[in-house]
Amino acid sequence: MKISRREFIRLMGLAGAAGMLPGSAFSAMKRPGDLYEIPKFGNVCLLHMTDCHAQLNPIYFREPSVNLGVGGALGKAPHLVGEALLRHFNIAPDSIAAHALSYLNFDQAAQQYGRVGGFAHLASLVKRLRTERGDGNSLLLDGGDTWQGSGTAYWTRGKDMVGACNLLGVDVMTGHWEFTYLDKEIIENIGEFEGDFVAQNVGVNEVALFDYKFADFAGFSEDDGLAFKPYTMKEIGGVRVAVVGQAFPYTPIANPQRFIPDWTFGIQDDRMQKIINRVRENEQPDLLVVLSHNGMDVDLKMASRVSGIDVIFGGHTHDGMPAPSVVENKSGKTLVTNAGSNGKFLGVMDLDVREGRLQDFRYRLVPVFSNMLPADAEMQAYIDQVRAPYQEQLEEKLAVAEETLYRRGNFNGTFDQVICDALRSVNDAQISLSPGFRWGTSVLPGQAITMDNVMDQTCITYPETYRREMKGSEIKAILEDVSDNLFNADPYFQQGGDMVRVGGLDYVCEPNKTIGKRISSMTLDDGTPVDADKSYTVAGWATVGSQSPGRPIWDVVAEYLRDKKQIRIEKLNTPKLVGVEGNPGIAG
Amino acid sequence: MMNRKRRMLLQGSLTAGAIGVAVGAGLLTPGSVLAAWPEKAFKAKEMPEMLQELMGANVVEASDGINIKAPDIAENGAVVPVTVTTDIAGAQSIALIAVNNPAPLVASYDLGEGTEGFVSTRIKMGKSGDVVAVVNAGGKLYSAKKEVKVTIGGCGG
Amino acid sequence: MATNSIKIRAQLKDGVTTVKALMTHPMETGARKDKDGSMIPAHFIQEVSCEAAGKNVLTAYWSGGVSKNPYLSFKYSGANKGDVLKLSWTDNKGESATAEAEVS
Numbered sequence: 001m002k003i004s005r006r007e008f009i010r011l012m013g014l015a016g017a018a019g020m021l022p023g024s025a026f027s028a029m030k031r032p033g034d035l036y037e038i039p040k041f042g043n044v045c046l047l048h049m050t051d052c053h054a055q056l057n058p059i060y061f062r063e064p065s066v067n068l069g070v071g072g073a074l075g076k077a078p079h080l081v082g083e084a085l086l087r088h089f090n091i092a093p094d095s096i097a098a099h100a101l102s103y104l105n106f107d108q109a110a111q112q113y114g115r116v117g118g119f120a121h122l123a124s125l126v127k128r129l130r131t132e133r134g135d136g137n138s139l140l141l142d143g144g145d146t147w148q149g150s151g152t153a154y155w156t157r158g159k160d161m162v163g164a165c166n167l168l169g170v171d172v173m174t175g176h177w178e179f180t181y182l183d184k185e186i187i188e189n190i191g192e193f194e195g196d197f198v199a200q201n202v203g204v205n206e207v208a209l210f211d212y213k214f215a216d217f218a219g220f221s222e223d224d225g226l227a228f229k230p231y232t233m234k235e236i237g238g239v240r241v242a243v244v245g246q247a248f249p250y251t252p253i254a255n256p257q258r259f260i261p262d263w264t265f266g267i268q269d270d271r272m273q274k275i276i277n278r279v280r281e282n283e284q285p286d287l288l289v290v291l292s293h294n295g296m297d298v299d300l301k302m303a304s305r306v307s308g309i310d311v312i313f314g315g316h317t318h319d320g321m322p323a324p325s326v327v328e329n330k331s332g333k334t335l336v337t338n339a340g341s342n343g344k345f346l347g348v349m350d351l352d353v354r355e356g357r358l359q360d361f362r363y364r365l366v367p368v369f370s371n372m373l374p375a376d377a378e379m380q381a382y383i384d385q386v387r388a389p390y391q392e393q394l395e396e397k398l399a400v401a402e403e404t405l406y407r408r409g410n411f412n413g414t415f416d417q418v419i420c421d422a423l424r425s426v427n428d429a430q431i432s433l434s435p436g437f438r439w440g441t442s443v444l445p446g447q448a449i450t451m452d453n454v455m456d457q458t459c460i461t462y463p464e465t466y467r468r469e470m471k472g473s474e475i476k477a478i479l480e481d482v483s484d485n486l487f488n489a490d491p492y493f494q495q496g497g498d499m500v501r502v503g504g505l506d507y508v509c510e511p512n513k514t515i516g517k518r519i520s521s522m523t524l525d526d527g528t529p530v531d532a533d534k535s536y537t538v539a540g541w542a543t544v545g546s547q548s549p550g551r552p553i554w555d556v557v558a559e560y561l562r563d564k565k566q567i568r569i570e571k572l573n574t575p576k577l578v579g580v581e582g583n584p585g586i587a588g
Numbered sequence: 589m590m591n592r593k594r595r596m597l598l599q600g601s602l603t604a605g606a607i608g609v610a611v612g613a614g615l616l617t618p619g620s621v622l623a624a625w626p627e628k629a630f631k632a633k634e635m636p637e638m639l640q641e642l643m644g645a646n647v648v649e650a651s652d653g654i655n656i657k658a659p660d661i662a663e664n665g666a667v668v669p670v671t672v673t674t675d676i677a678g679a680q681s682i683a684l685i686a687v688n689n690p691a692p693l694v695a696s697y698d699l700g701e702g703t704e705g706f707v708s709t710r711i712k713m714g715k716s717g718d719v720v721a722v723v724n725a726g727g728k729l730y731s732a733k734k735e736v737k738v739t740i741g742g743c744g745g
Numbered sequence: 746m747a748t749n750s751i752k753i754r755a756q757l758k759d760g761v762t763t764v765k766a767l768m769t770h771p772m773e774t775g776a777r778k779d780k781d782g783s784m785i786p787a788h789f790i791q792e793v794s795c796e797a798a799g800k801n802v803l804t805a806y807w808s809g810g811v812s813k814n815p816y817l818s819f820k821y822s823g824a825n826k827g828d829v830l831k832l833s834w835t836d837n838k839g840e841s842a843t844a845e846a847e848v849s
Contacts, residue, residue, distance in 0.1 A: 206669065206708070206816050210752050210767055252663040253739060264669070266659050481740045492660050493737060515716075625791045630808045667812045686810060690776060694810035700802040700821065704761065707803075708818035712774075712810050 035096070035372060036125065038132075041362040042352030043237045044287065045138035047126060049170075050315030051341035051439065052142075053149025053177070054161050056383045058115030058370035059441040059456070061342045062406040062413075063320060065103045065587040068580060070511050071489030075584050078296045078319030078338055084584035089322045100344070100367035101320050103587070107404050110444055114371040117343030119164050120383060122368050123376035125346055126168060133350075137237040142170045143315030143339070144247065144293045147189065148177035149439050151394050151455035152386050157185050159192070160386040166194045167382055172232055174199050176248030176255075176293045176316060180461045183260045187214050190228075198245025198291065200230035200275050201268040208262035227263050230275050233283050239353045242285035244275060244309075246292040246302075248316055250495045254485075256462050256544050267298065267492055269306050276308040286353045289313060295496030296338040300327055307331035310358045313347065314338045316496045318408065318438040320345050322365045337363065341439060344368060394455065397448035398561035402568040405449065407440035407457060410486065410585075411509075411574040412501045415440060415457050418567060419553065420503025422560030427467040427550075429539035430524060431475065431505045436482065436498030449561055451554075458541075458553045465541040465550030473532040476519055479507065484515040502573045505530070509575040525571065630693050635685065635720075638693050642683055643724045651676060651730035656721050658734045665713045665738040674705035678725040682707055688717030713738050751844035755830040762824040762848050764795065764803075766817045766832050774809030789837055790815060796831045797824055797848075824848045 069079025080088050082102050091097050099109035100116070130138045146165060147158030158181055165173070172195050178186060190197045203225045204212055214220055219228040231244040249267040252260065272290075279285060290309050292299050295316040303312055307330040320340030327334045339347035346366045352359040387394065407413040412420070416434055423432035440457040443449050478500060485495040499509075508521040522530035530536070541553040550556075561567065580586055632638035636646035657671040672682055682705070684695040689712070697707045705723070713719075718733040752767040768790065775787025789809040795802050802821045824830075826848055833843040 206710075206765065206818065207767055207814070210754070210765070250661060253661055257664060264663060266663075478740065485739065495661075624804075625806055630806075669816075671818075689810055691774070691808050691810055694808055696806045697819070698804040698806075699819075700797075700800065700804075702821050702823045703802045704820040704822065706818075706820045707805075708816070709805075710812040710816050712812055 035369070036128065036366065038129065038348055038350075038364055038366070039362075040133060041350035042360065043137065044239050044241065044351045044353050045129065045133040046241075046289065046311070046313070046349045046351065047129060047138060047140045048143065048291075048313040048337065048339050048347035048349065049122070049140070049343070049345075050143030050293075050313070050339045050347075051145040051318055052117070052119075052343040053145055053341060053439040053456075054147060054153035054158075055117055055150060055343045055441065055456070056119045056152070056160070056164060056386065057452075058118035058121060059342055060110050060115055060444060061117070061344050062106045062110075062404065062408060062442045063101060063103045064409040066410040066585065067319075068410055068487070068511050068583055068585040070487045073297055073300075073491070077321055077325050078317065079583075079585040081585055082587045091322065096369070097322070097367070100369075101322060106442075107445055110442075113369055116370065117368050118370045118375070119168060119343065120375035120380040121370040121373040122343055122346065123168055123379040124373045125366065125368060127376065129348060130169075134237070139171045139234055139236055139241065139243070140169055141243065141291050141313055142173040142195075143291055143313060144173060144175040145177045145315065145341075145439070146173065146175075148180060148461075149342075149456065149459060151452065151459055152390055154455070154459045154461070155390060156386070157181050158189050162189050162192050163386070164379070164382060166192075167379055171195045171234065172243045172245070172291055173197055174245035174247050174291050174293050176251055179247070179251045179260050179263070180255050181259065183214070183262060186260070187217055190219070196232040196243075197228055198230060198232055198243060199228040199247035200226070200244055200272055201249055201265055202227045202247050203264045204262055205264045212262065214262075231279055233285065239286045240284065242279045242283055242288040244272070244279070244288070244290045246272070246290055246294055248293040248295075248496070249298070254495050254497060254544070258546075259461065267294065267302065269302050272302070273306045273308075276306065280308055284356075286356050287351065287358055292316075295491075295494065296321070296336065297491035297494055298496070299336045299338070300325060301491045303327035303334040303336050304329050309334045311335045311337065311349065313349075315341075320365060324363055335361070335363075337365075339365060342441060394450065394452040396451045398451060398454065398558055399449045399565050399567050401443045401445055401447055401449050402566055403445050404442060405453075405567070406442040408438055408498075410436075410498050412572055413440075414569050414572065415443070416501040417503065417569050417572050418561070419457065419557055420501055420573065422557045423465065423539040423541070423553075424503045426556045426560055427465070427537075427539035429467055429504075429537040431470075431536050431538045432503035433478065433538060433540035434501040434503070435542045436486075436500050438496075438498060449567060451558060454554050454557050454561070458557060460542060462542055462544070462547065463552035463554065464543070464548035465539065465553055465556055466543060466548035467537060467539045467550065469535040470538045471532065472522065472530040472534055472536065475505070475530065475536065475538065476522060476532065479519045479522075480516055483509060483511070483518045487511040487518065488515070505573060507575045508578055510578040512579045521576075525573075626696065629696070630691060632693065635687075635692070638685070639683070639722060639729060642693070642696055643681065643722070643727075643729055645724075645727060645729050648722060648729045648731045651723070651732060654721050654723055654730060654732035656719055656732055656734040658719050658736050660735075661737045661739055662713060665715075667710050668713050668719075668736060669708070669710050670719055671708040672706070672721040674721075674723050674730075676705065676723050676725045676730055679705045679723050680726070681724045683722040683724075684709070684711065685720040685722065686711060686713050686717060687720060688715050689713060751832060751834075751842055753830065753832055753844050753846040755824070755846045755848045757824055757826055757848050761820050761822050762797070762830070763820050764818060764830060764832075766844075768793075768815045768817075768834055768842070770813070770815060770834075770836065772809055772811055772813045772815060776809075787837055790834045791837050793817060793832065793834045795819070797821060798828045
């Protein structure tokens with residue numbers, strides 16, 4: 001595969017060119033062609049969406065201002081934010097591309113360019129590209145986290161998204177939050193999904209194999225002990241493409257195991273290598289790609305250890321990366337992409353595959369601006385029909401945001417703070433804890449916070465809240481444990497979420513230390529030091545180990561918002577960071 | 589009591605009926621069991637003492653002829669699947685040790701003639717630490733280790 | 746609670762028989778407390794012995810560190826289809842169970 005540094009600079013230049021649009025929504029809308037005019041190249045087109053988190057309608061999504069890289073990841077993609085990110089990828093400041101890819105000037109640029117994503121707009125883009133590439137010359141890959149993240153996905157148990165993906169024409173998918181429904185629902189949804197569901201790293205555990213309840217499921221292989229098809233072969237434009245699936249390796253750790261007791265995950269890169277070798281030998285593919293939900297850091301490491309992969313189309317960590325990273329390994333080079341989240345981007349990779357191998361490629365991470373792409377009528381009708389039974393409930397205006405509310409970033413975002421404040425206020429707790437998910441849409445200043453927004457931020461299948469006594473030492477243990485999932489120098493020990501969000505608690509965090517040594521100087525909001533042996537009342541939600549007794553989190557947050565009416569963040573409980581000076585993963 | 593137990597056992601056998609299992613049960617006197625069970629090794633906190641009791645030696649050589657398959661991060665600390673494979677010639681027994689457990693020696697397997705160097709089981713791990721496999725081949729001990737992280741659960745992306 | 750049932754499978758492939766067994770047992774270490782804070786007494790399988798065609802192929806010695814409802818898999822060569830594989834366990838209370846399977 002010939003991919004020179006020069007080629008990358010050229011590709012980055014292309015991404016930058018999108019940023020040369022005049023700086024107003026009006027002129028931008030008059031020239032949508034500049035953004036969506038994507039020259040054809042080669043003979044195979046792979047379209048990649050990932051982590052849409054069930055956002056059927058256009059939304060706002062603020063990219064992170066803190067995304068620290070540690071160890072070997074320091075200063076490298078995807079651990080770049082703001083201006084450092086723009087410089088690295090040669091994106092013009094204040095451009096539409098800069099707005100899509102970074103948090104910079106978010107409030108104003110979001111007003112200017114409008115909402116992003118939305119399946120009806122995405123459908124128009126997909127249809128246009130597939131038509132331009134010619135019938136049968138493209139594949140649409142979905143990296144997962146598709147069936148979760150909205151009220152309608154929760155209430156329909158992911159079925160609204162299965163229908164939307166069928167309409168969109170998704171050819172292959174893998175999963176993560178898909179596995180937070182009950183196993184029988186997952187099997188049923190996959191049955192209704194018209195594409196292929198692939199995952200080489202989901203096994204049926206040794207005990208379940210004795211009497212496996214889904215033994216009749218077509219994807220199950222008793223010989224391999226795999227619950228789903230590990231890969232699928234597709235013929236595109238006369239080219240044989242193998243797509244190997246990699247589900248989120250730590251699903252039963254980061255999410256409840258009780259919903260999927262028979263399945264076991266893990267990175268399984270040994271098995272990945274074996275399967276790739278087997279596919280290369282038996283299926284003779286011209287192109288072999290992995291559709292991955294590892295998260296970008298894990299993908300980069302896997303690409304260095306496993307050989308024979310042309311491209312890893314990555315997700316999970318929600319990194320909108322305008323150009324692929326190139327990783328060298330034993331047999332050559334592997335491209336690693338990550339295509340952001342919430343339906344905001346579509347990754348478009350045009351490949352020249354000849355003589356049984358990949359010769360060259362062009363890649364663009366295309367932002368989906370709903371004002372610049374017409375809504376596909378059929379998809380819009382579907383969305384309207386899906387939402388109709390819940391419309392009134394979802395559109396309830398609960399309060400008004402006086403500043404931008406967002407989540408994404410290593411530590412508390414403003415919407416997290418609202419959730420943490422709600423937990424403390426409604427449950428009369430000293431401290432609150434809220435998970436560091438990377439999904440959750442943004443609300444602009446002056447906008448109403450609707451039930452839709454609250455569901456976007458909280459909608460999971462284990463939403464129950466708790467209020468309990470915890471010792472200072474237990475709280476520290478939680479912070480240490482989660483920070484190690486985020487800042488362990490070995491990517492294979494990272495789980496791809498952000499730090500647990502806290503309310504009423506301040507602390508000092510040293511990301512470059514090791515587990516047990518990162519967290520110090522914990523204090524309550526009033527400055528009182530947290531005593532390791534003293535008990536504190538803690539409110540939280542999303543317990544992974546067992547079901548909590550309290551109301552769903554969205555009820556708690558909605559109650560708080562209705563009561564407050566105007567939302568302004570008095571205090572953001574972000575930790576004091578030590579040892580990250582000069583790290584380009586934090587806004588300067 | 590016995591009858592009831594026996595009936596349940598037979599039920600158990602029925603669930604696996606397709607492969608033809610016959611099940612029986614009996615109460616043995618504890619003495620006949622404890623004679624063979626290496627109690628001192630199971631109570632030992634330190635490896636040298638444990639291995640001396642268990643295998644009659646305590647000098648261990650690291651070997652790449654032993655492979656431990658265990659998760660990088662345990663999905664459930666109470667159920668950590670561990671598979672040990674060894675191609676060391678003359679392997680007679682395999683011990684499985686979770687070094688940070690209160691009782692580190694978890695299992696010891698005596699291999700019969702014709703039995704492969706392969707055992708798979710599921711163990712409890714209270715906290716992160718190494719899983720060590722020690723193979724006794726003709727009185728010489730070889731070992732390998734694999735770190736398993738036990739987490740209290742994170743927050744997915 | 747404990748029914749002492751054993752599920753066992755023995756499959757011959759390329760001259761090697763893979764045995765997989767699942768035993769129902771609480772495997773209490775004796776170091777755990779129940780909801781009321783009183784210690785749960787130790788109750789775990791100490792020894793598992795496996796015989797193939799009357800010959801010992803594996804003896805396992807376990808502590809309470811083996812997971813509840815223990816799983817055991819091992820491989821041996823030299824079996825023929827139809828051979829009887831017998832697995833017996835004995836726990837620290839002296840209770841025991843035995844199961845047999847035909848190599849298939």
